[in-house]
Amino acid sequence: MTSVVAQAHFIFGLRTGVRNNLCFFDEQSVVFPCGNSCVCYNSVQRCQRFIPGSEKSQGMRALAISANRRYLAVSECGEKATITVFDLQHEQGRKRKVLTAGDMLVEEFVCMAFSPDSKYLIGQTGGPEWMLIFWLWEKQKVLATVKTGNSNNSVTQVSFNPYNNMQLCVSGTGVFKLFRYSEGALKQSSFPKVESINFLCHTWMTEERVIAGTDTGRLLVFESGDLRREINMASKAVQEQPDSNSLHRQVELKKIIDTDVDEGPNVPRITAILSYSKGFACSLGSGTVCLFEKNEEDSYRRSKDIRIPPDPYSNELTPAECQEIDTMCISPAEETLAISTDRGQLYSFSLSSLEINKEEHIHFEFLSQPFHSKSITGLSVCIRKPLVATSSLDHSVRIWNYDTKVLELYKEFQEEAYSVALHPTGLFILVGFSDKLRLMNLLIDDIRTFKEFTVRGCRECAFSHGGHMFAAVNGNVIHIYSVTYFENILNLKGHNGKIRGIEWSLDDSRLVSCGMDGAVYEWNTQTGKRESESVLKSCSYTDVAFSSDCKTILAVGTDLTLKEIQDCQVLREVPADEVAHTAVAVSHSGRVVFTGTSSGTIRAIKYPLPIQKEWIMYQAHCGPITKMVITFDDQFLFTVSEDGCLLMWKVIDKDGRGLKSSRQIIHTEEILVTKSDLEEKTQNMLELKMRLEELQMENEYQLRLKDMSYNEKMKELSEKFTQQIESLKTTQQIMKTEMEKQEREHQKSSAELTVKNSKDLKDLELSYSQKLIVEHERYQDLQQKNLRMQEDYEKQLKDAEERKVQSLQELTQRYEARLQEKTQLLVQCQEEAQQQSREFKEIIKQVEEDEERKIHDIQIKYEKKLHTEKEINTNLKGETGLMTQKFYSLQRQIDDRCTDINKLKQERQRLLGLIRSLESDIEDLKRQISGHEKTSQDKDKTISGLKKKNQELEKLKFVLDFQLNDLKKQTEPQQDDIAEKKERIHQLEEELVQIDQSNTQLKLAVSDLRLKLRTRDKEMHKEMQKVKDLETHLQRLKADLHNCVGFIQEPRKLKDSVQMIYARYVPQTDGAEKSSVDEDIQRAFGRHRDHLERTVTSLKTRLAKSAEEHEKVYVKIMKENVSLITEINELRKELRLVRTQVKDYKAQLATFKKSNKSRPNSENGPKKETKHEDAE
Structure with missing residues (x-):
């Protein structure tokens, strides 16, 4: 095993195609999937915590966070789909439980949800089963299952009622169902007719009300599972009053269902909806979130629209604000709203600043950084600055700072960027496009081209370590250029297939290359000759690297091995266990070799290479790794993949300390600025200074005028206030005299009242003492009467008991005699009943036989009718389904054609230039074709002549x-x-x-x-x-x-x-001398x-x-x-x-x-x- 390990440090990117792929953990942290892990990102401290996925997983499908923000559920697809519940309060995201569907063969869980008390979990399986499974997840116990959809009606979202742990909601295409868990089963509690409506999302507003969004941009309100009304998106104030007449309500509901099919193609879709204390938020079309506030019991008001901002550096045909919103979430204190889009971007907005901000157009801000939206093709680091450059098929080139975890620069181009190389100084960048290879300056706020080379489709390029040369690949040829003179010094030819990897030696005297033809060549960059070669036609190499001492070459390819090559011979081979290596990087200390695989994992292998299979494997990306590189000081490893993510690893030893490097690098802070930009800025500064001086003069003059006017006003106000003070003093003296008079009168009246009250009290005491004496005498009389009554009732009770005993004895004797009589009668009746039952059974058999014949005939008759009706119904359903599918496909086609037309209009201008340049090539080709046609005609003539001659050979x-x-x-x-x-x-x-x-x-x-x-x-x-x-x-x-x-x-x-x-x-x-x-x-x-x-x-x-x-x-x-x-x-x-x-x-x-x-x-x-x- 290796003494050097890699630890995931930071990642730039977002994994799309995962349901509910953004959740708030607390006010400052969010959880989202990236690569093959879930990331907990703190936006204030700019740090990340990783929760790795399972090794045998084929990809994540959905996330769900509990109501108490403690547990995270992650569903992963595979041969047997699983749901893993993690404890987020644990530092490493400790795995709590792994849930499965039991005996059912389930490939994926499409969506999930926790109950409000976080004890239960529901998971919706995918097709063709579409089963909803209800777990008591802490005990890994399946409580109930129910079928919710079919092949035509897929489910997109499931949720718990936030006020009831036992009530669930399921929505999808033609599906909107409420279930209740009772008596060990999930029972459907509502049956609305919504077969023609495609629901994309829903949210609970109250204990009985659910609002759902459709693919035609409509908000439908359900109460107790029944469709009640529709919220009008166009109006600012939305009144929702129940209809008085049930017949009128049915007509309105029919209109709602019918209009869903008749909507136009340009109607925006509602892909996400979220409820909060003040109302709810929903996405309306691409790049827009609408906030609705609750006014009264049944009314909502559309208060604000928040949009994704346009990208000033973008050259794309579809702008940034046209992104579709996948997921919305809100922080626990409802301070921040965050969203994720279908292009892998994260945005946030502060809801606390909503009341202060009175602008018409409110925009989101990036939650972290702008990420790549497509596969990353190029990766490069420099020596003098902490910068990483990436190029992608999304037409962008991005420069990241790995010290500050910030995107320093990025620019989008018209063509796809295939490769990228940073100059060792970090001031220049080389980018390979489909038409040309461009050398660019990294300015303070722009990436500007200053030299172009005619190298088409450059998939690999690299600067030398000294920075005085660079190598660029064109198909199977390597061109070496001088950075100072921009001249083509050498052309290295020898590969028969496309070149997939190149690397310079430390002293820049040699260059190693590998290709799809199975060849690894070592070139002398001074003479252009091959110093060594290793050819294995059965292997197509994907990447190559020098060892730390540049004596051996390490190469990886499609034969599932890591090879070490020296002097045209393979010294060692390390097999890869059914997974192909796609990239390789060697540490400068020579202690470890890192390889990337086609499954997205990373392996750390000890160097010198071991004989046995010994490595440490890390879960990294969800797609094949395209490039990987180690920084010059061996502190960080960078990997990129086809999933569009850039992953930053910290290279440490087993004690957790960073590697000690003999190379001490001092990062520079210098930047490039063009002279014209500087002159413009200085000119602007001079103009602004002049303007500032003028404004200061104007302000001073106006301040003087204002001082004069305010002084006058102050004098007027002081006079007014002095007059008011004097008038108030006089009124105060008058009030004092009146108060003294009132106090005297109050004292007199209070003395009189005390005398009166004392007299009344004495009279009341005398009267109540007399009444008490009378009542006491009455009480004694009543007590004597009570004693007498008790004695009488006791005597009566004794007599009643004696009577009761006698009557009971008499009744028992009577009823015993009656019982004997009844038993005899019962025996007789039983015998008669048996005989009657036999007779009745025979009669029933005969009647049943007759009735069965009649029923059978009627059943056959009606089954035939039913069969014909079902056939007609299925035909009609098929026709309606086909028509709806055709309609939706036509709508999509129209949308696609509209976007295609816009794209084609813009591409037309670009292609016109290409057409002009290609016309000359076509003319040349036509000439060649005409020459070939003449030769082919001559050949045909000669062939026919020869055939004739062959027949006459014997004679001639x-x-x-x-x-x-x-x-x-x-x-x-x-x-x-x-x-x-x-x-x-x-x-x-x-x-x-x-x-x-x-x-x-x-x-x-x-x-x-x-x-x-x-x-x-x-x-x-x-x-x-x-x-x-x-x-x-x-x-x-x-x-x-x-x-x-x-x-x-x-x-x-x-x-x-x-x-x-x-x-x-x-x-x-x-002056005169000077002028002359x-x-x-x-x-x-x-x-x-x-x-x-x-x-x-x-x-x-x-x-x-x-x-x-x-x-x-x-x-x-x-x-x-x-x-x-x-x-x-x-x-x-x-x-x-x-x-x-x-x-x-x-x-x-x-x-x-x-x-x-x-x-x-x-x-x-x-x-x-x-x-x-x-x-x-």
């Missing part, structure tokens, strides 16, 4: 010998002509070399003239800069004069300011300029004449060359024809000789043949 046997001799004599002068023509071509080539030398001399003269022109341009630029400086000088003088106007009423200040202006702008030297000197300089400059212009025009005319003469000579030589080549080609054709004819004649002679030998009577034949042979 002796004539053929003479023809052969004649043909040999004819070919001899033709060969002499060919030799003469070759000598003529050699002479013409020498003349061409002389012309090329004269051409190069002319080019050197032109380059000298261009250098002179550049110097003149620089001088002109300096003069323009002087003019700009004078203009700014003038503007400042105007501004200072404008400031002087403010002191026009104050002479002293005006004089001081004028003196200041004079001292600042008037120079102390003698300037005039002399200008005259000399003018004369020099005129002289140079004349020389330039004369040189241009000379150059044009020499170019014309050169072209005429070149055209003449080319014409002669063409005529000579055509003559040579014709002579070669004639030679081939003659040779083929000679061979045919020889073969015919041989066959003829054999036939003559076989004849016994022909004696002269052999003698003649020998003569002919001698003649030959």
Whole structure:
């Protein structure tokens, strides 16, 4: 096992195609699937926690988070689908339980949901079963199952009632059902007729109300499982009142169901819906989320629309705001709304700022960073900066900073980017496109092209470690260019198939390459020769790398092995266990080799390579790994895949510490800025400074005016308030006197009341004492009466008991006698009943037989009718299904055609240029085709002639010998002509070399003239800069004069300011001398300029004449060359024809000789043949 391991550190990307692929864990953290793992991302701290998927999984299908935000359920498909429940409060996301469908063979769970108390879990299986399974998940116990759909009615979402653990909702295409768990089974509690409606999502609003969204952009309200009404999306205030008349309501519901089929093709789909405390949010078409707020008991108001912002750097035909929203989720405190889209992007919006923000157009923001939406094709790192570059089939190139986990730069292009390479300094980037290879500058806010190379479809490119060269692959050829001169230094040819991987050695003296032809070549970059080679035609290599000491080569391919090659021999092979390696990377310390596989896993193998299968495997991506690279200091490993994700691994030892590297790299912070951009910015800054000074002056003037006006207002207000204070003081004194009077009166009235109340109290006490005495006497009398009554009732009870005993004895005797009589009667009745039952059974049998015959006849009759009706019904259903399918397919086709038309219109302009360039190629090809047709016609004629000659061979046997001799004599002068023509071509080539030398001399003269022109341009630029400086000088003088106007009423200040202006702008030297000197300089400059212009025009005319003469000579030589080549080609054709004819004649002679030998009577034949042979 290896002493070095890799730990997943950070990932850029989102896995699409997973149901409910975004959930909030807390206010700052979200959970989403990426690669073959689930990621818990903290947006404030910018850190991630990984929950890896299972090893034998074929992919995730759905996520679900519990109501208490503690448990996460992940469904994975395979031979037997599973649902794994993780504990999110545990640091590593501890696995709690693994749930299966029991004995049922289920390939996938389409969607899931936790109950409100997080004890139960429901999972919806896929087709063809479409079973809903209800678990008590902590005990892994299946409580109930029920079939919810079929092949025509698929299910897209399941959910629990948030107010009831035992009630569920299921929705899909033509499916909307409510189930209740009772008595150990799931029972359907509603049967709405919604076969024609395609439900995409739903949410619970109250204990009985569910709102569902359809693919035609409609919101339907269900109450207690029945379809009640539709929310009008166009209106801002939505009133939902129940209908008074049931008949009217049925008509309205029929309209709702019918209109779902009649909707137009451009109606936006509602793909996600979410309820919260204030109302609900739903997606309306592509890139838009509508917020609905609850006003009263049954009304909703459409309050705000939040849109995905347009991408300013995008060149795509379909803009960023046209993304379809897959999932919506809201944070536990309802502060943040987050969404995921079908292009693998994550956005968020702060709901707390919704009331403050009063703008019409509100936009989402990226939750993390803008990710790739398609397969990543290229990956590269640099040395001097912590940057990673990726290229993708989504037409974009992105530059990531792995220290800050931020996307530094990205740009989208018209063509797909196949490969990418970062310069070691991190200031330049090389990108391979379908038409060209472009070298670009990495500016502060842009990726700008400054050189293009004619290398088409470059799938691999790489800078040398020194940065002075780069290699680019074009099919089976490697081109090496100089970075300083941009010249093609070498072309490395030798591969027979496409090249899939290249790498430079550390000293840049060698280059290793591998291809689909099964060859691994080591090239010398100085001479262009092959130093070593290893060819294995049964293996198609996918990637190659040097070892840390550059002595051996490591290669991976389709033969499921990792090979170590040295001196044209394979030293070691490590088998891969049924999974092909697709990429390889070697650490610079030489301790570990990392390989990527076609299943998306990563393997860390100890180096030197072990004899046995020893490695550590990590779950990484959900698609084949396309590229992988290790940073120069061995701290990080980067992997990219066809799933569009960039995964960053921390390379550590087994103790958890980073690898110690002898290479200490200090990252630079310098960036490239063009001179024109800098000049524009400085000019803008100067203009803004001037504007700022003007605004300051204006503001000061207005502040003075405002101070004056406010001072006046303050005086007025102070006077008013002093008057009010005085009036209030007088009113206060009056109120005090009135209060004193009222207090005196209150004291008098309170004293009188106390006297009255004391008298009343004494009277009441006397009256109540007399009443108490009377009541006490009454109580004693009643008590004596009660005692007497008790004694009487006790005597009566005793008498009643004695009577009861006597009556019971008498009754028992009577009933015993009656019982004996009844038993005898019962026996008789039983015998009679048995006889009657026998008789009745016989009668019933006869009646049943008669009735069965009648029923059978009626059943046959009605079964025939039912069969015919069912056939008619199935035919009609099939026709309606076909019509609906045709309608939906036509709608989709119309949408696709509309988008295609827009795309084609935009692509038309791009293709016109290609068509023009290709027209010339077509003309050349047509000429070639016409030549080929002529040759094919000649061949057909010769074939027909030969067939005729074959029939007459026996007659023309002796004539053929003479023809052969004649043909040999004819070919001899033709060969002499060919030799003469070759000598003529050699002479013409020498003349061409002389012309090329004269051409190069002319080019050197032109380059000298261009250098002179550049110097003149620089001088002109300096003069323009002087003019700009004078203009700014003038503007400042105007501004200072404008400031002087403010002191026009104050002479002293005006004089001081004028003196200041004079001292600042008037120079102390003698002005007359300076002006005269300037005039002399200008005259000399003018004369020099005129002289140079004349020389330039004369040189241009000379150059044009020499170019014309050169072209005429070149055209003449080319014409002669063409005529000579055509003559040579014709002579070669004639030679081939003659040779083929000679061979045919020889073969015919041989066959003829054999036939003559076989004849016994022909004696002269052999003698003649020998003569002919001698003649030959």
